[in-house]
Amino acid sequence: MLIIANAVVYVLILIALQSRQPFVRDIIEWLPLDPRALARGHVWQLLTFQFLHAGTFHLLINCAMLYMFGRPLEMAMSRSAFLKLYFGSGVFGGLVQVAGAWLLPNQFGVGPVVGASAGVFGLIAAFAWINRDTSITMLLGFIIPVSMKAKYLLAVEVVLAVLGLLSGDSGVAHGAHLGGMAFGVAYANYIVLGNLLRFFPKRTRRTIRPPELIRTRASRGKRDFSNSGFDDKDLPPEEFISREVDPILDKISQHGIQSLTERERRILEMARSKMNRR
Missing domain, CATH: 1.20.1540.10 (Rhomboid-like)
Structure with a gap:
């Protein structure tokens, strides 16, 4: 437009x-x-x-x-x-x-x-x-x-x-x-x-600075996120982050934020909502 x-x-x-x-x-x-x-x-x-x-x-x-x-x-x-x-x-x-x-x-x-x-x-x-x-x-x-x-x-x-x-x-x-x-x-x-940092529990968040987020997430092992769903709406925020958000952050670290699908962006939005309710 x-x-x-x-x-x-x-x-x-x-x-x-x-x-x-x-x-x-x-x-x-x-x-x-x-x-x-x-x-x-x-x-x-x-x-x-x-x-x-x-x-x-x-x-x-x-x-x-x-x-x-x-x-x-x-x-x-x-x-x-x-x-x-x-x-x-x-x-x-x-x-x-x-x-x-x-x-x-x-x-x-x-x-x-x-x-x-x-x-x-x-x-x-x-x-x-x-x-x-x-x-x-x-x-x-x-x-x-x-x-x-x-x-x-x-x-x-x-x-x-x-x-x-x-x-x-x-x-x-x-x-x-x-x-x-x-x-x-x-x-x-x-x-x-900064919005991505808000997904992390406090004990993890203070070890990650915004400029190093992508590099930090890249150090983790690869995960299979092809089967990850986001219907677990009642999961605690920390578990939801571990199961649903971490694989997406790994994908960002490897391929950039522009590689996210619409489904993965919705997962990130849901994670943001969960953290805001804490």
Whole structure:
């Protein structure tokens, strides 16, 4: 839906730009994220700028990344959690860019900002943080396939954004990219993985930190979860976790959170409910 929304808005903006009505162009000018306008109270721009793009290539690259990294995340999360991650990354990235424009205008630039990049970089960062040791293949220049672990992709993106800032205003909102990635990592660490930690009894929970959850679970032996059902609603939380949730966590450690089926996600939701009732 986000890809469709971005494409539809892009087409509508192109059509609106052909209008000779001054008020139409005035409305369009209110949509990008402008540091000076935000200071005057145009807070809606923190949302609207995420649906605008500077050109067709800008739109296509963002939609491609949105599909590549957003689809597995949305399958692993609830839709509301996914949207919070996406728009939260966009808003926070926008705020970082605006703050940078106020404090260091030569590095961040002071012009209006458009694009879904902050939200997309948030998705990339969240995916990489959850699936750090998962190998992914990217098409360099849309031609050359390059394989690397997700954590290295995140590191490369951070370095490129920092170098972009140090080189001065280049017309690219590197501050928004960094802000989006920071929000994505924080969301993945404290919301996504944090929710998984709540499944564990207290005596186990204090030995596991969110960034090491996947690695810690990988140290356990393999389990057969093909026959695991979740009709044992009266089981104590600890036993339910041992019988139903542990095999799923082992699967996440081996194949990443995007490998979960709808049935396994329902088991995790049930486990969360059981722990909340304790």
